[in-house]
Amino acid sequence: MAETQRPTPTASPAWHLFVPKLITTLRQGYGMGDLRHDLIAGLTVAIVALPLAMALAIASGTTPDKGLVTAVVAGFLISALGGSRFQIGGPTGAFVVVVFNVIAEHGYDGLVLATLMAGAMLIVAAIARLGTWIKYIPEPVVIGFTAGIGLIILSSQIRDFFGLSLDSVPGDFLERLGVFWAARDSLSLITFVLAGASLALILGLRRWAPKLPGFLLAVAGASLIVLIFGLPVDTIGSRFGGIPSSLPAPVWPEITLERMGILLPSAFTIAFLAGVESLLSAVIADGMTGRRHRSNCELMAQGVANIGSAFFGGLPATGAIARTATNIRAGARSPVSGILHAVFLLLFMLLLAPLAYWVPLAALAAILVVVAWNMSEVGKLTHLLLRAPLGDRLVMVLTFLLTVLVDLTVAIQVGVVLAAILFMHRMAGLVAVEKGDAVLQRDIDDFQRDPEAYDQRDALPSGVEVFQMRGPLFFGAASTVGDLLDSVGEPPRVFILRMREVPMIDASGAEALAGLVRRAAAHGTKVIVTSVQPEVAAVLQRMDLGPQSGRLVHAADYGEALALARAV
Structure with missing residues (x-):
């Protein structure tokens, strides 16, 4: 029996990116109640x-x-x-x-x-x-x-x-x-x-x-x-x-x-x-x-x-x-x-x-x-000043001082450059610890990968969604975290984030994760993170996202996360 071919989705024209939301709203229907x-x-x-x-x-x-x-x-x-x-x-x-x-x-x-x-x-x-x-x-x-x-x-x-x-x-x-x-x-x-x-x-x-x-x-x-x-x-x-x-x-x-x-x-x-x-x-x-x-x-x-x-x-x-x-x-x-x-x-x-x-x-x-x-x-200023990693605190304080005492443009330029240098320093340290390219993006033979990486949805209970994160969760990738809940469609009862392959996180990443937790809570969704590495766990603890915070559930591995999800 011949396999049915799915139609290849066509990309939207570039001009769709510039259609005002006013036109979209009117096309979808606008009545007197809306007015x-x-x-x-x-x-x-x-x-x-x-x-x-x-x-x-x-x-x-x-x-x-x-x-x-x-x-x-x-x-x-x-x-x-x-x-x-x-x-x-x-x-x-x-x-x-x-x-x-x-x-x-x-x-x-x-x-x-x-x-x-x-x-x-x-x-x-x-x-x-x-x-x-x-x-x-x-x-x-x-x-x-x-x-x-x-x-x-x-x-x-x-x-x-x-x-x-x-x-x-x-x-x-x-x-x-x-x-x-x-x-x-x-x-x-x-x-x-x-x-x-x-x-x-x-x-x-x-x-x-x-x-x-x-x-x-x-x-x-x-x-x-x-x-x-x-x-x-x-x-x-x-x-x-x-x-x-x-x-x-x-x-x-x-x-x-x-x-x-x-x-x-x-x-x-x-x-x-x-x-x-x-x-x-x-x-x-x-x-x-x-x-x-x-x-x-x-x-x-x-x-x-x-x-x-x-x-x-x-x-x-x-x-x-x-x-x-x-x-x-x-x-x-x-x-x-x-x-x-x-x-x-x-x-x-x-x-x-x-x-x-x-x-x-x-x-x-x-x-x-x-x-x-x-x-x-x-509130945010104090939170970062007291809980963020030292490098992030330095970036924030320096940006603040340059804004007040020197010039706004200089402050932003120096802040972004210093944050980029700080990120490279952190990644260099992680690469040294992992002895090579373990924290870098690379091809992995299927026979070398843990089979658990492929069957994570096999035992997934009803109302539970799972997402595996890979790579450093820093300011450049933080915005993608906010999209995770939208990517699963209807808000689930439990959302599991597998973080074994997240080698580092900075203040921007932690804040993005906190925003995801807040959005999930508004929908009645419990967020569970699994296999959090020690360096990442230390940052989350300082940013009030540790196991004792009550905001984020930490599981030692994926099996424990599934057990916790079934109990919710």
Whole structure:
């Protein structure tokens, strides 16, 4: 009897990688129920984004209307053209440092040109399909530079939080602290109390009424107090003259090869940050919803959005992690919610612009203090600092210090290079221990391999899945761990990871494994690891993934893992 030939699957055309999720959503069916959910989510995110966009623009050394323009134009384009169903785009804290420095050195026109160049770089990166390369950025580098940016943002708000009398604030971190200390006698008690009360209200609402828009209520309450009592504090009106009630006319900066060459490093930094944060936000959204984003489509949308924002005189933009999470929690169903968030922000500009005159800068400083704290990810920072291997701790601390004291681009470059050198050092040590190529990828004769490697599914109980991992679980391979649960289809009752052939793991790999455990727990799936090598077990123990943690079940071998799976 002739064997039936299965049709060979054909690869999807390359252009499928760039189809926006908005089109995918509409093709799959979009009804009035979906629109109602998206309307509520879009309004919720717009209320959060309104004060935040103004605060980030002021922290970046420009006027508050620039932040609103960015949130409207870039937010619309990122949602309409992006590769994530739930991404919310706009200005973010990651850009504050680089934008402040570019404006200080090259003026606002220089920032517009740098943003245009960054948008073009992102489009080229999307066409070159570099979206998946983000996985090669180690976790300690990401935590180090985000914590550094958080500290810089926090320091930039000292003047407005304490009401210090200063004409300008230096860009250098240490110089800035010196200027603040010299101006300490000019502290305004009224401003400090207003900022402290705004901060207390935001934190209190997050603790006891998290569904209420804490940022907006703090700004509205502080503005009302300033208006009623005529408090002598700096407001948007007194410092910037208010905000316009419409979008500005499109502009085009002066473009010369010489100017582009000067701005190239800044443009690269903007493009890098936009790519990293947008894809990180999309990954988090996937984890929250179980959906899958298109990374290169997302990069394409980020490029177009940054060009659009620059065209209207806005700021660099990217996916905003906190606003994206808010969008999901508010019940968003599709990219329509992100589009509506931009529309609502435009309506706020058109109708409420005169009221912005009374917004005190102290309240916006309180918002940015919260943003800085959230960016710092103190929990992850402390966890890595106390539990990660020494090399990973060194990478994180060095990246943090370089971000704060030197330059963001230098910090990222040094961090990634140092992490790569550290990985090569670890692998060299493992090769030496194994006397040759035992930890390297090589062909193995079938007669040399343990038969257990081929029959692992023969005795597999119902509701149990198994996956064998091979090779070092380091930052370059960590992103694949998050896909393991999706690869088995319906979440199983027990998921067995065989790790006998995993010779080493770093902090990024351990964090990816912890993320897999968290996702599995959300589905009621128990994760069992088997035959963990001593070096790997030591790292997992330090990262709170050891046998005593209660998060991950350790089995001596595959047979014990099957016995544990049957007992669950």
